[in-house]
Amino acid sequence: MSKLKLGTIEDDKPVKLTIELPAAVHRNLVAYAEAIGRESGQPAPDPSKIVAPMIERFMATDRAFASARKSKRSIVAN
Template identity: 55%
Template sequence: MTKLKLGPIADDKPVKVALELPATLHRDLTEYGRLLAEGGVPIEPAKLIVPMLERFIATDRGFAKARRAP
């Protein structure tokens, strides 16, 4: 099993987001969704964006420090 930063994706109410992704990023998200599914139904790239951004924000020490600053 591949060790990925994201864990299981919560099945929350979908939120519509309109943006353009570079083709290379879309391919990487598609592959990430395939690996995260561990042989099950691949997770579509759009469902990965929010958890990845949440994880990024939660682990960004510079952001946390700046947020605490007066």
Template identity: 60%
Template sequence: MTKLKLSSVEDEKPVKVTVTLSAALHRNLVVYAEILARDSGKAIDPGKLIAPMLERFIASDRGFRKAYRSSGNRL
């Protein structure tokens, strides 16, 4: 099994956002989805990876957490 940072994709009520991606980033999302599908046995739409990847990125960003907390918010 491949060790990916993203292990599953939650199915929540979505908020529609339009994003323009570079062709290279789209190709990488397609490949990532293929690897995830191979490892999990379930096919996944590459577009559904964007939100969990952003969530994971934000959750691991220490600078963001520090700024967020100093603004009076709590995680």
């Protein structure tokens, strides 16, 4: 099996956010949590616990977003 983009899920102080997901996205989220459990040899995390790390990983690897943040930072610094 190939390496998943998400590893262990850190326990951090959360900010509550309520969202609605399409059923297909939820099914895939549950399947991804199960894959994390299998890969780690631990029980599958609650699907709601992997949403934030997934979004964080997505934003960390989005070059256009990083560039936009960098540009905004330089404007604010000046």
